[in-house]
Amino acid sequence: MKLFDVYPLYDVTPVSAKGMIVTDDKGQEYLDFYGGHAVISIGHSHPHYIKRLKDQLDKIGFYSNAVQNPLQVELAEKLGTLSDCEDYNLFLCNSGAEANENALKMASFVTEKSRVIAFKNSFHGRTSAAVAATDNVAINAPINKQQQVTFLSLDDTEVLKKELGKGDVCAVILETIQGVGGLDEPTTSFCQEIASLCKENQVVLIADEVQSGFGRSGKFFGFQHHGIQPDIISIAKGMGNGFPVGGILIHEDIKASHGLLGTTFGGNHLACVASLAVLEVIEKEDLVKNAAKIGAYFSQKAKEIPQVKRVKGRGLMLGLEFDFEVSSLRKKLIYDHHLFTGGAKDKYVLRILPALNITEKDIDIFFKALKAALH
Numbered sequence: 001m002k003l004f005d006v007y008p009l010y011d012v013t014p015v016s017a018k019g020m021i022v023t024d025d026k027g028q029e030y031l032d033f034y035g036g037h038a039v040i041s042i043g044h045s046h047p048h049y050i051k052r053l054k055d056q057l058d059k060i061g062f063y064s065n066a067v068q069n070p071l072q073v074e075l076a077e078k079l080g081t082l083s084d085c086e087d088y089n090l091f092l093c094n095s096g097a098e099a100n101e102n103a104l105k106m107a108s109f110v111t112e113k114s115r116v117i118a119f120k121n122s123f124h125g126r127t128s129a130a131v132a133a134t135d136n137v138a139i140n141a142p143i144n145k146q147q148q149v150t151f152l153s154l155d156d157t158e159v160l161k162k163e164l165g166k167g168d169v170c171a172v173i174l175e176t177i178q179g180v181g182g183l184d185e186p187t188t189s190f191c192q193e194i195a196s197l198c199k200e201n202q203v204v205l206i207a208d209e210v211q212s213g214f215g216r217s218g219k220f221f222g223f224q225h226h227g228i229q230p231d232i233i234s235i236a237k238g239m240g241n242g243f244p245v246g247g248i249l250i251h252e253d254i255k256a257s258h259g260l261l262g263t264t265f266g267g268n269h270l271a272c273v274a275s276l277a278v279l280e281v282i283e284k285e286d287l288v289k290n291a292a293k294i295g296a297y298f299s300q301k302a303k304e305i306p307q308v309k310r311v312k313g314r315g316l317m318l319g320l321e322f323d324f325e326v327s328s329l330r331k332k333l334i335y336d337h338h339l340f341t342g343g344a345k346d347k348y349v350l351r352i353l354p355a356l357n358i359t360e361k362d363i364d365i366f367f368k369a370l371k372a373a374l375h
Contacts (some may be wrong), residue, residue: 017044041238092267096210098127121181183319183347218292218315
């Protein structure tokens with residue numbers, strides 16, 4: 001049997017990683033400025049993370065949600081405190097796509113409506129409703145297109161007002177920083193208009209924080225830059241630092257009956273401990289503040305590169321926009337300068353998503369390599 005041919009792969013085989021460094025099977029070291037799609041939030045093989053998981057494996061690794069799991073309660077309390085979202089309830093699942101799938105399902109359940117407003121260049125996952133709300137025809141099968149989704153432009157308040165006024169919308173789903181799309185952001189005034197219009201029209205506002213959450217934007221959640229309060233917040237990626245874990249934060253005003261949501265693996269003992277370890281490191285090392293500080297340092301250095309037309313994003317969720325497609329630049333960086341970076345739907349944007357405990361020294365190494373690759 002062979003693997004199903006899904007991914008175009010770089011000729012690199014990582015076998016170990018520590019901090020910001022990934023080492024391949026030939027002993028070559030790479031500086032990781034991508035973190036496996038923004039997953040590695042506290043660095044590879046953080047000692048506290050490893051110890052927490054090993055200790056938990058000595059006790060119990062998994063049992064189903066048919067029994068009590070105090071780790072879930074501990075995680076909910078810790079997450080509520082650190083994120084300043086104590087007036088939400090946590091449902092745990094396994095991935096960002098599953099989180100958004102359940103968020104959309106909840107919105108439809110509580111409003112008894114079915115149409116969704118999403119935004120152009122959005123990415124919310126690859127499962128049925130999540131991919132229907134993703135603006136990429138290449139990954140939408142005919143069965144996904146049966147979902148009722150309307151795509152709007154960011155910052156177009158008048159069209160949004162018109163669509164919500166039709167009375168059939170259950171949810172608006174929004175990335176406050178578009179990850180895969182290319183690091184575009186809505187304005188604060190537009191975010192506040194969305195929140196106000198959703199409340200006025202009894203529409204559920206879903207903040208997709210799968211990539212921008214857990215401190216990556218320089219605040220715990222990206223929406224916190226705009227002074228709004230979503231009804232549901234979807235989370236994953238950096239939440240587990242590589243262990244599959246996701247969830248939705250559901251505002252306490254939203255109620256649901258037993259059985260509406262469910263999962264076999266979601267919130268298992270190892271997933272909870274992985275996420276708790278991430279939160280503990282974020283708190284102890286003050287990584288949200290570090291993301292803002294080091295992100296500002298990175299952005300300033302980027303503006304000194306003539307070929308960089310614009311720096312997009314916030315904190316350590318950044319995009320460097322060039323006037324040429326960056327695929328060849330990414331290859332040069334990985335093969336010639338041993339540096340991992342990311343691409344985006346916008347082929348002119350180089351995506352930067354390093355661990356939140358990155359240092360100025362790492363940034364200096366990055367720009368030395370970037371300058372060399374551009375010449």
